[in-house]
Amino acid sequence: MNELLKIEGLTKRYSGNLFALNDLHLTLNGGEIVGLLGPNGSGKTTLIKLVNDCLYPTAGTILVNGNPLGPESKEDIAYLPDCTFLNESMRVNNLLNYYQDFYNNFDKDKAWNMLRDLGINQNARMKTLSKGTKEKVQLVLTMSRNAKLYILDEPIGGVDPAARDYILRTILSNYSEDATVLISTHLIADIENVLDRVLFLKQGQLVLNSTVDEIRSEKGKSVDALFREVFQC
Numbered sequence: 415m416n417e418l419l420k421i422e423g424l425t426k427r428y429s430g431n432l433f434a435l436n437d438l439h440l441t442l443n444g445g446e447i448v449g450l451l452g453p454n455g456s457g458k459t460t461l462i463k464l465v466n467d468c469l470y471p472t473a474g475t476i477l478v479n480g481n482p483l484g485p486e487s488k489e490d491i492a493y494l495p496d497c498t499f500l501n502e503s504m505r506v507n508n509l510l511n512y513y514q515d516f517y518n519n520f521d522k523d524k525a526w527n528m529l530r531d532l533g534i535n536q537n538a539r540m541k542t543l544s545k546g547t548k549e550k551v552q553l554v555l556t557m558s559r560n561a562k563l564y565i566l567d568e569p570i571g572g573v574d575p576a577a578r579d580y581i582l583r584t585i586l587s588n589y590s591e592d593a594t595v596l597i598s599t600h601l602i603a604d605i606e607n608v609l610d611r612v613l614f615l616k617q618g619q620l621v622l623n624s625t626v627d628e629i630r631s632e633k634g635k636s637v638d639a640l641f642r643e644v645f646q647c
């Protein structure tokens with residue numbers, strides 16, 4: 415098994431004494447869809463930003479496909495942040511060209527087909543699209559890269575339930591077998607059928623790293639039910 419992501423002793427302390435992540439160890443191999451789950455403030459986005467080199471860790475190491483963070487890891491990771499990051503005045507088709515110029519592994523035909531299936535007008539400017547449609551465009555751009563590790567921070571939060579199903583199918587059918595998809599979401603019931611593995615984060619620490627099959631067979635519960643039990647307020 416190839417170690418796509420290897421994290422050791424990862425710690426992030428923001429200003430003050432708050433540890434958003436505390437001595438986190440995690441190894442992810444290729445070929446899995448992994449749910450990164452945890453209550454508000456548990457450290458999911460902090461972890462994702464650290465792996466994407468958007469934050470500097472207080473301590474610890476991160477290797478992506480054997481390499482420290484840098485140009486190779488940026489090529490290997492396709493990252494969908496939890497906020498709008500595209501230039502609002504650009505048209506969708508300009509964004510496709512922009513991605514093609516920027517990323518060697520961007521597949522423009524794949525993006526075009528997904529946009530067509532979702533009924534998104536390629537000539538539209540981003541600022542004229544609804545919030546959910548903007549999210550779909552961002553997800554299409556991200557999933558159209560032939561990356562090794564896809565990291566999606568809340569990819570379906572603003573998307574209507576019918577489109578969620580298409581998007582989940584899109585995620586499933588658009589990653590190669592040896593790639594891994596790490597998805598952070600609160601919509602566990604919507605997503606758990608596509609997950610192979612789940613990670614539970616609690617106050618910056620990994621409290622569960624288990625396959626969905628293990629959870630169902632050993633605990634006799636859905637991931638959603640287990641989450642509600644573990645994180646009951």
Ligand SMILES: Nc1ncnc2c1ncn2[C@@H]1O[C@H](COP(=O)(O)OP(=O)(O)OP(=O)(O)O)[C@@H](O)[C@H]1O
Pocket residue numbers: 428429432433434452453454455456457458459460461
């Ligand atoms: N820039 C920052 N400065 C100081 N503290 C921060 C900053 N960003 C996040 N935090 C704190 O770090 C902790 C983890 O936050 P993070 O955003 O990683 O959680 P999360 O699991 O993604 O939450 P949510 O599900 O609400 O998006 C929280 O206590 C948060 O208040």
